Amino acid sequence: MPANNSPSPKSNPWFGVAMLLVGFIAGTVVTAEGNALPGWLKLPELPTKNTPAAVPTPPTPPSVPNPNPNPNPTPDTAAQDSLIPQVDSARDHIKGNTKADVAVIEYSDLECPFCKRVHPTLEQLINDDKNVQWVYRHFPLGPHKNAQKAAEATECAGSIGGPQKFWEMIDVIFLKGPDNLKLSERGEEIGVSAPKIQDCITAGTFAERVKEDMAGATAAGVNGTPSNFVVHIPSGRIQRVMGAQPLSAFRDAIEAVRSGDMPAPTAAAPSAAVVPVAPSPKARPTLYTVPIRVENWAFTPSSIRVKKGDSVTLRFVGTTGSHGVKIPALGIDVTINPDQKVEVVLPTDTTGTFPFACTVPCGSGHSEMKGMIIVE
Numbered sequence: 001m002p003a004n005n006s007p008s009p010k011s012n013p014w015f016g017v018a019m020l021l022v023g024f025i026a027g028t029v030v031t032a033e034g035n036a037l038p039g040w041l042k043l044p045e046l047p048t049k050n051t052p053a054a055v056p057t058p059p060t061p062p063s064v065p066n067p068n069p070n071p072n073p074t075p076d077t078a079a080q081d082s083l084i085p086q087v088d089s090a091r092d093h094i095k096g097n098t099k100a101d102v103a104v105i106e107y108s109d110l111e112c113p114f115c116k117r118v119h120p121t122l123e124q125l126i127n128d129d130k131n132v133q134w135v136y137r138h139f140p141l142g143p144h145k146n147a148q149k150a151a152e153a154t155e156c157a158g159s160i161g162g163p164q165k166f167w168e169m170i171d172v173i174f175l176k177g178p179d180n181l182k183l184s185e186r187g188e189e190i191g192v193s194a195p196k197i198q199d200c201i202t203a204g205t206f207a208e209r210v211k212e213d214m215a216g217a218t219a220a221g222v223n224g225t226p227s228n229f230v231v232h233i234p235s236g237r238i239q240r241v242m243g244a245q246p247l248s249a250f251r252d253a254i255e256a257v258r259s260g261d262m263p264a265p266t267a268a269a270p271s272a273a274v275v276p277v278a279p280s281p282k283a284r285p286t287l288y289t290v291p292i293r294v295e296n297w298a299f300t301p302s303s304i305r306v307k308k309g310d311s312v313t314l315r316f317v318g319t320t321g322s323h324g325v326k327i328p329a330l331g332i333d334v335t336i337n338p339d340q341k342v343e344v345v346l347p348t349d350t351t352g353t354f355p356f357a358c359t360v361p362c363g364s365g366h367s368e369m370k371g372m373i374i375v376e
Protein backbone atom coordinates (compact mmCIF):
# COMPACT_ATOMS: atom_id res chain seq x y z
CA MET A 1 0.00 0.00 0.00
CA PRO A 2 1.65 3.16 -1.11
CA ALA A 3 2.07 6.00 1.27
CA ASN A 4 -0.39 8.49 0.09
CA ASN A 5 -0.88 11.04 2.73
CA SER A 6 -0.81 13.86 0.32
CA PRO A 7 -4.22 13.92 -1.21
CA SER A 8 -3.16 14.70 -4.74
CA PRO A 9 -5.79 13.28 -7.03
CA LYS A 10 -4.80 10.23 -8.97
CA SER A 11 -6.69 8.32 -11.51
CA ASN A 12 -6.69 4.69 -12.22
CA PRO A 13 -7.11 3.07 -15.55
CA TRP A 14 -9.92 0.87 -14.44
CA PHE A 15 -12.29 3.44 -13.16
CA GLY A 16 -15.00 3.97 -15.61
CA VAL A 17 -14.58 0.62 -17.30
CA ALA A 18 -17.98 0.16 -18.70
CA MET A 19 -20.24 -2.26 -17.03
CA LEU A 20 -21.73 -5.07 -18.96
CA LEU A 21 -25.16 -4.28 -20.01
CA VAL A 22 -26.34 -7.65 -21.11
CA GLY A 23 -29.81 -8.23 -20.05
CA PHE A 24 -32.99 -10.04 -20.04
CA ILE A 25 -35.95 -7.88 -19.92
CA ALA A 26 -38.60 -7.82 -17.40
CA GLY A 27 -40.40 -4.87 -18.68
CA THR A 28 -43.83 -3.68 -19.33
CA VAL A 29 -44.64 -1.21 -21.99
CA VAL A 30 -47.72 0.80 -21.65
CA THR A 31 -49.03 2.18 -24.86
CA ALA A 32 -50.83 5.40 -25.31
CA GLU A 33 -54.08 3.49 -25.28
CA GLY A 34 -53.18 2.11 -21.92
CA ASN A 35 -52.56 -1.42 -23.15
CA ALA A 36 -49.93 -3.20 -21.18
CA LEU A 37 -47.51 -5.32 -23.13
CA PRO A 38 -45.87 -7.58 -20.60
CA GLY A 39 -42.99 -9.59 -21.79
CA TRP A 40 -39.81 -11.46 -21.21
CA LEU A 41 -37.59 -10.64 -24.10
CA LYS A 42 -33.97 -11.30 -24.73
CA LEU A 43 -32.30 -8.29 -26.12
CA PRO A 44 -29.10 -7.78 -27.99
CA GLU A 45 -26.09 -6.64 -26.03
CA LEU A 46 -25.57 -3.01 -25.62
CA PRO A 47 -22.16 -1.75 -26.59
CA THR A 48 -19.80 -2.24 -23.69
CA LYS A 49 -17.00 -0.13 -25.05
CA ASN A 50 -17.25 3.58 -24.77
CA THR A 51 -20.29 3.37 -22.63
CA PRO A 52 -20.02 6.52 -20.62
CA ALA A 53 -19.85 6.04 -16.89
CA ALA A 54 -23.07 7.00 -15.28
CA VAL A 55 -21.40 9.02 -12.59
CA PRO A 56 -19.03 11.80 -13.50
CA THR A 57 -15.53 10.82 -12.51
CA PRO A 58 -13.58 13.19 -10.33
CA PRO A 59 -11.20 15.33 -12.30
CA THR A 60 -8.01 13.35 -12.51
CA PRO A 61 -4.82 13.27 -14.52
CA PRO A 62 -4.72 10.56 -17.15
CA SER A 63 -2.53 7.72 -16.05
CA VAL A 64 -1.47 5.92 -12.92
CA PRO A 65 -0.20 2.36 -12.84
CA ASN A 66 -2.42 -0.03 -10.97
CA PRO A 67 -0.70 -0.11 -7.60
CA ASN A 68 -2.76 -2.92 -6.15
CA PRO A 69 -1.22 -6.36 -6.24
CA ASN A 70 -4.26 -8.13 -4.91
CA PRO A 71 -5.73 -10.13 -7.78
CA ASN A 72 -9.06 -10.80 -6.18
CA PRO A 73 -11.16 -7.70 -5.82
CA THR A 74 -12.63 -6.05 -8.84
CA PRO A 75 -9.83 -4.09 -10.44
CA ASP A 76 -11.55 -0.76 -10.40
CA THR A 77 -12.39 -0.64 -6.72
CA ALA A 78 -9.19 -2.39 -5.64
CA ALA A 79 -6.97 0.13 -7.37
CA GLN A 80 -9.01 2.96 -6.00
CA ASP A 81 -9.10 1.62 -2.48
CA SER A 82 -5.32 1.66 -2.36
CA LEU A 83 -5.45 5.43 -2.89
CA ILE A 84 -7.14 5.99 0.47
CA PRO A 85 -4.68 7.88 2.66
CA GLN A 86 -3.10 5.56 5.21
CA VAL A 87 -3.93 5.76 8.88
CA ASP A 88 -1.80 8.50 10.37
CA SER A 89 -1.94 8.51 14.15
CA ALA A 90 -0.41 11.99 14.25
CA ARG A 91 -3.24 13.44 12.22
CA ASP A 92 -6.21 11.10 12.32
CA HIS A 93 -8.92 10.90 14.94
CA ILE A 94 -8.76 7.34 16.21
CA LYS A 95 -11.05 5.60 18.66
CA GLY A 96 -10.19 2.21 20.08
CA ASN A 97 -6.83 0.47 20.12
CA THR A 98 -4.39 2.52 18.06
CA LYS A 99 -2.13 -0.53 17.79
CA ALA A 100 -4.90 -2.68 16.31
CA ASP A 101 -4.13 -4.57 13.12
CA VAL A 102 -7.40 -3.53 11.50
CA ALA A 103 -8.62 0.02 10.98
CA VAL A 104 -12.07 1.01 9.87
CA ILE A 105 -11.70 4.35 8.12
CA GLU A 106 -15.05 6.04 7.99
CA TYR A 107 -15.87 9.00 5.75
CA SER A 108 -18.85 10.69 7.30
CA ASP A 109 -21.19 13.64 6.98
CA LEU A 110 -22.87 14.95 10.13
CA GLU A 111 -26.02 15.82 8.22
CA CYS A 112 -26.38 12.41 6.61
CA PRO A 113 -28.94 10.16 8.31
CA PHE A 114 -27.12 7.06 7.12
CA CYS A 115 -23.95 8.26 8.83
CA LYS A 116 -25.93 8.77 12.01
CA ARG A 117 -27.26 5.26 11.70
CA VAL A 118 -23.85 3.59 11.22
CA HIS A 119 -22.29 5.50 14.12
CA PRO A 120 -23.44 3.17 16.95
CA THR A 121 -22.57 0.18 14.78
CA LEU A 122 -18.95 1.24 14.62
CA GLU A 123 -18.99 2.06 18.31
CA GLN A 124 -20.09 -1.48 19.02
CA LEU A 125 -17.55 -2.88 16.60
CA ILE A 126 -14.59 -1.44 18.47
CA ASN A 127 -16.10 -2.32 21.82
CA ASP A 128 -16.48 -5.96 20.78
CA ASP A 129 -13.14 -6.35 19.03
CA LYS A 130 -10.25 -4.74 20.85
CA ASN A 131 -8.07 -5.29 17.83
CA VAL A 132 -9.94 -2.81 15.68
CA GLN A 133 -9.41 0.92 15.51
CA TRP A 134 -11.96 3.39 14.18
CA VAL A 135 -10.70 6.31 12.14
CA TYR A 136 -13.16 9.14 11.58
CA ARG A 137 -12.68 11.43 8.58
CA HIS A 138 -14.90 14.18 7.22
CA PHE A 139 -16.83 14.07 3.98
CA PRO A 140 -19.45 16.83 4.18
CA LEU A 141 -21.61 16.63 1.09
CA GLY A 142 -22.39 19.76 -0.90
CA PRO A 143 -26.17 19.57 -0.63
CA HIS A 144 -25.98 19.37 3.17
CA LYS A 145 -25.70 23.01 4.08
CA ASN A 146 -24.86 22.42 7.74
CA ALA A 147 -22.36 19.63 7.20
CA GLN A 148 -19.15 21.55 6.55
CA LYS A 149 -19.34 23.85 9.59
CA ALA A 150 -20.55 21.00 11.77
CA ALA A 151 -17.46 19.04 10.75
CA GLU A 152 -15.27 22.03 11.55
CA ALA A 153 -17.00 22.33 14.92
CA THR A 154 -15.95 18.80 15.87
CA GLU A 155 -12.35 19.73 15.10
CA CYS A 156 -12.73 22.90 17.16
CA ALA A 157 -14.10 20.92 20.08
CA GLY A 158 -11.17 18.52 19.87
CA SER A 159 -8.59 21.27 19.69
CA ILE A 160 -10.08 23.18 22.60
CA GLY A 161 -11.10 20.33 24.86
CA GLY A 162 -8.89 17.43 23.82
CA PRO A 163 -9.40 14.36 21.61
CA GLN A 164 -12.31 13.01 23.65
CA LYS A 165 -14.31 16.19 22.96
CA PHE A 166 -13.95 15.62 19.22
CA TRP A 167 -15.87 12.36 19.55
CA GLU A 168 -18.34 13.79 22.05
CA MET A 169 -19.10 16.63 19.65
CA ILE A 170 -19.87 14.13 16.91
CA ASP A 171 -22.17 12.25 19.25
CA VAL A 172 -24.07 15.36 20.33
CA ILE A 173 -24.44 16.62 16.76
CA PHE A 174 -25.81 13.29 15.58
CA LEU A 175 -28.13 13.31 18.57
CA LYS A 176 -29.43 16.86 18.26
CA GLY A 177 -28.74 17.82 14.68
CA PRO A 178 -26.11 19.85 12.83
CA ASP A 179 -27.90 23.23 12.86
CA ASN A 180 -25.06 25.69 12.33
CA LEU A 181 -26.69 28.31 14.53
CA LYS A 182 -26.57 25.99 17.51
CA LEU A 183 -23.08 24.53 17.24
CA SER A 184 -21.69 26.59 20.12
CA GLU A 185 -24.64 25.48 22.21
CA ARG A 186 -23.79 21.88 21.34
CA GLY A 187 -20.21 22.56 22.40
CA GLU A 188 -21.32 23.92 25.73
CA GLU A 189 -23.40 20.80 26.32
CA ILE A 190 -20.27 18.68 26.19
CA GLY A 191 -18.27 21.10 28.34
CA VAL A 192 -16.45 23.12 25.71
CA SER A 193 -16.53 26.90 26.11
CA ALA A 194 -19.24 28.27 23.83
CA PRO A 195 -17.41 31.54 22.95
CA LYS A 196 -14.20 29.67 22.18
CA ILE A 197 -15.83 27.13 19.93
CA GLN A 198 -17.83 29.86 18.19
CA ASP A 199 -14.67 31.85 17.50
CA CYS A 200 -13.02 28.77 16.06
CA ILE A 201 -16.02 27.98 13.84
CA THR A 202 -16.39 31.59 12.67
CA ALA A 203 -12.69 31.86 11.86
CA GLY A 204 -12.84 28.70 9.79
CA THR A 205 -9.78 27.45 11.65
CA PHE A 206 -10.32 23.87 10.51
CA ALA A 207 -11.93 24.47 7.12
CA GLU A 208 -8.80 23.29 5.33
CA ARG A 209 -8.42 20.30 7.61
CA VAL A 210 -11.89 19.11 6.61
CA LYS A 211 -11.17 19.72 2.94
CA GLU A 212 -8.00 17.63 3.17
CA ASP A 213 -10.05 14.69 4.39
CA MET A 214 -12.40 15.12 1.47
CA ALA A 215 -9.62 15.40 -1.06
CA GLY A 216 -8.08 12.13 0.09
CA ALA A 217 -11.40 10.37 -0.22
CA THR A 218 -12.24 11.90 -3.57
CA ALA A 219 -8.94 10.63 -4.97
CA ALA A 220 -10.09 7.15 -4.01
CA GLY A 221 -13.41 7.58 -5.77
CA VAL A 222 -15.57 8.29 -2.75
CA ASN A 223 -18.69 10.16 -3.78
CA GLY A 224 -21.17 9.41 -1.01
CA THR A 225 -21.47 8.78 2.68
CA PRO A 226 -20.93 6.87 4.81
CA SER A 227 -18.02 5.28 2.96
CA ASN A 228 -16.05 2.86 5.11
CA PHE A 229 -12.73 1.23 4.35
CA VAL A 230 -11.73 -1.81 6.37
CA VAL A 231 -7.94 -1.90 6.26
CA HIS A 232 -5.64 -4.72 7.40
CA ILE A 233 -2.63 -2.60 8.26
CA PRO A 234 0.13 -5.26 8.08
CA SER A 235 -0.84 -6.48 4.60
CA GLY A 236 -2.50 -3.37 3.19
CA ARG A 237 -5.57 -5.37 2.17
CA ILE A 238 -8.65 -3.20 2.01
CA GLN A 239 -12.32 -3.88 1.68
CA ARG A 240 -15.01 -1.28 1.26
CA VAL A 241 -18.20 -1.40 3.26
CA MET A 242 -20.46 1.17 1.72
CA GLY A 243 -23.33 2.74 3.56
CA ALA A 244 -25.00 2.08 6.88
CA GLN A 245 -24.47 -1.65 6.86
CA PRO A 246 -25.08 -3.96 9.82
CA LEU A 247 -22.39 -5.06 12.23
CA SER A 248 -22.11 -8.42 10.48
CA ALA A 249 -21.01 -6.75 7.25
CA PHE A 250 -18.14 -5.04 9.05
CA ARG A 251 -17.19 -8.24 10.84
CA ASP A 252 -17.16 -10.16 7.56
CA ALA A 253 -14.96 -7.52 5.98
CA ILE A 254 -12.56 -7.59 8.93
CA GLU A 255 -12.35 -11.37 8.70
CA ALA A 256 -11.72 -11.14 4.97
CA VAL A 257 -8.90 -8.60 5.14
CA ARG A 258 -7.25 -10.45 8.03
CA SER A 259 -7.36 -13.83 6.33
CA GLY A 260 -6.72 -12.57 2.83
CA ASP A 261 -9.74 -14.52 1.73
CA MET A 262 -11.23 -11.68 -0.20
CA PRO A 263 -14.52 -12.18 -1.97
CA ALA A 264 -14.41 -12.80 -5.67
CA PRO A 265 -15.41 -9.93 -7.85
CA THR A 266 -19.09 -9.54 -8.25
CA ALA A 267 -19.35 -11.02 -11.69
CA ALA A 268 -22.40 -9.51 -13.17
CA ALA A 269 -22.99 -5.85 -13.38
CA PRO A 270 -26.50 -4.73 -12.58
CA SER A 271 -28.84 -6.26 -15.06
CA ALA A 272 -30.07 -3.92 -17.66
CA ALA A 273 -33.55 -4.31 -18.80
CA VAL A 274 -33.89 -2.81 -22.20
CA VAL A 275 -37.38 -2.05 -23.23
CA PRO A 276 -38.10 -1.76 -26.91
CA VAL A 277 -40.61 0.92 -26.35
CA ALA A 278 -41.91 1.61 -29.80
CA PRO A 279 -44.82 -0.76 -30.39
CA SER A 280 -44.62 -0.24 -34.10
CA PRO A 281 -41.62 1.47 -35.65
CA LYS A 282 -43.69 2.38 -38.69
CA ALA A 283 -46.23 4.32 -36.79
CA ARG A 284 -43.95 7.14 -35.71
CA PRO A 285 -44.34 9.61 -34.22
CA THR A 286 -45.85 7.50 -31.51
CA LEU A 287 -47.15 8.55 -28.18
CA TYR A 288 -46.26 6.16 -25.43
CA THR A 289 -45.25 6.08 -21.80
CA VAL A 290 -42.33 4.20 -20.35
CA PRO A 291 -42.86 3.26 -16.71
CA ILE A 292 -39.66 3.12 -14.65
CA ARG A 293 -39.85 1.65 -11.19
CA VAL A 294 -37.70 3.56 -8.70
CA GLU A 295 -36.77 1.73 -5.52
CA ASN A 296 -33.88 0.97 -3.19
CA TRP A 297 -31.56 0.39 -5.06
CA ALA A 298 -32.43 0.26 -8.72
CA PHE A 299 -34.21 1.78 -11.64
CA THR A 300 -36.20 -0.87 -13.51
CA PRO A 301 -35.77 -0.93 -16.41
CA SER A 302 -32.38 0.69 -16.17
CA SER A 303 -31.92 1.11 -19.87
CA ILE A 304 -34.49 2.78 -22.05
CA ARG A 305 -34.16 2.78 -25.78
CA VAL A 306 -36.33 4.97 -27.96
CA LYS A 307 -36.41 6.12 -31.55
CA LYS A 308 -35.51 9.63 -32.56
CA GLY A 309 -38.58 11.70 -33.08
CA ASP A 310 -40.89 9.52 -31.02
CA SER A 311 -43.15 11.18 -28.58
CA VAL A 312 -42.27 9.61 -25.26
CA THR A 313 -43.19 10.24 -21.67
CA LEU A 314 -41.12 8.73 -18.86
CA ARG A 315 -43.15 7.78 -15.83
CA PHE A 316 -41.00 7.33 -12.73
CA VAL A 317 -42.90 5.23 -10.23
CA GLY A 318 -41.55 5.69 -6.71
CA THR A 319 -41.58 2.53 -4.63
CA THR A 320 -39.08 2.73 -1.79
CA GLY A 321 -36.75 5.52 -0.74
CA SER A 322 -36.42 8.99 -2.20
CA HIS A 323 -34.29 9.27 -5.29
CA GLY A 324 -33.41 11.72 -8.00
CA VAL A 325 -32.70 11.73 -11.69
CA LYS A 326 -30.92 14.57 -13.41
CA ILE A 327 -29.96 14.58 -17.07
CA PRO A 328 -29.07 18.16 -17.93
CA ALA A 329 -28.70 17.39 -21.65
CA LEU A 330 -32.34 16.34 -21.74
CA GLY A 331 -33.60 18.97 -19.32
CA ILE A 332 -34.64 16.29 -16.84
CA ASP A 333 -34.33 17.01 -13.13
CA VAL A 334 -36.77 15.16 -10.94
CA THR A 335 -37.08 13.85 -7.41
CA ILE A 336 -39.10 10.70 -6.88
CA ASN A 337 -40.51 9.91 -3.46
CA PRO A 338 -42.15 6.65 -2.38
CA ASP A 339 -45.64 6.09 -3.77
CA GLN A 340 -45.22 8.99 -6.12
CA LYS A 341 -45.49 9.01 -9.90
CA VAL A 342 -43.46 11.63 -11.72
CA GLU A 343 -43.89 12.07 -15.45
CA VAL A 344 -41.55 13.92 -17.75
CA VAL A 345 -41.59 14.32 -21.49
CA LEU A 346 -38.46 12.88 -23.01
CA PRO A 347 -36.97 15.06 -25.74
CA THR A 348 -36.13 12.79 -28.66
CA ASP A 349 -35.01 15.28 -31.28
CA THR A 350 -31.33 14.37 -30.89
CA THR A 351 -29.85 10.89 -30.93
CA GLY A 352 -27.45 9.96 -28.20
CA THR A 353 -26.76 7.94 -25.09
CA PHE A 354 -27.62 9.64 -21.83
CA PRO A 355 -26.40 7.85 -18.72
CA PHE A 356 -27.70 8.82 -15.33
CA ALA A 357 -27.30 7.83 -11.70
CA CYS A 358 -29.40 8.60 -8.70
CA THR A 359 -28.56 12.13 -7.58
CA VAL A 360 -28.93 11.46 -3.84
CA PRO A 361 -25.34 11.51 -2.53
CA CYS A 362 -25.94 10.29 1.00
CA GLY A 363 -26.35 6.60 1.66
CA SER A 364 -24.79 3.61 0.08
CA GLY A 365 -27.00 2.48 -2.71
CA HIS A 366 -27.91 5.68 -4.49
CA SER A 367 -24.77 6.09 -6.54
CA GLU A 368 -25.11 2.48 -7.68
CA MET A 369 -28.54 3.22 -9.11
CA LYS A 370 -27.64 3.72 -12.70
CA GLY A 371 -29.44 3.78 -15.94
CA MET A 372 -29.33 5.16 -19.42
CA ILE A 373 -31.56 6.56 -22.06
CA ILE A 374 -30.68 5.81 -25.64
CA VAL A 375 -32.23 7.84 -28.40
CA GLU A 376 -31.41 6.18 -31.72
Ligand SMILES: [Cu+2]
Pocket residue numbers: 321322323324358359360365366367369
Ligand atom coordinates in the same frame (compact mmCIF):
# COMPACT_ATOMS: atom_id res chain seq x y z
CU1 LIG B 1 -31.30 6.99 -4.91
